Amino acid sequence: MDSNKLHGLILTSGKSTRMGADKGMIQYHGLPQREYLYQLLKPLCHTIFMSIREEQECEFIGDYNLIIDQNEHKGPYNGILSAHQYDPRASWLVLACDLPLIDKKALQFLIRERNPNKMATAYATHHSGLPEPLCAIWEPEGLQRSKEYLDAGNGTCPRKFLINGDIKLLYPYDDEVLLNANYKEDYEKVLLKI
Secondary structure, eight states: OOTTSEEEEEEOOOOOTTTTSOTTTOBSSSSBHHHHHHHHHTTTSSEEEEEEOGGGGGGOOSSOEEEEOOOSSSTHHHHHHHHHHHOTTOEEEEEETTOTTOOHHHHHHHHHTOOTTSSEEEEEOTTTOOEEEEEEEEOHHHHHHHHHHHHTTSOSOHHHHHHTSOEEEEOOSSGGGGOOOOSHHHHHHHHHHO
């Protein structure tokens, strides 16, 4: 693998218990969300991967690059660090499948403003000012330090790691692109905006 290439990683291995349906399969844009994001990232990254649970592998027909979660960590770090283990020298544009309003313009800005000398370049909403680890570019050093952070028992939250890390923080042109759809009410809210 070429360490100069930016890979895309779509996190689609969550169980979606709060939504009551697989968030990666919800159609907001005429395609299952995970496929929509795959197509959105395709022209922007060198290679795109789907982060999945082992039992999801049979759901993918066609030409998708898959990384099966290694189940060594909890929460989103499970997928993020499974990708880092797959290619420790790569930088990863991590994108959660429950961001239905993210668009090409926001992703292009994230890539253009990336600082590869920081541990990560992450979006934050104007309202919270907190980094969004699931719409961020993670550099290899940041991922390695994340692993050390977890191994030291400092917690399992990637946001807390980024809050205390040397990162570049960006604000989107509109906070709505970072709307996280976890509940049925969020799904209905998104449909009204599309």
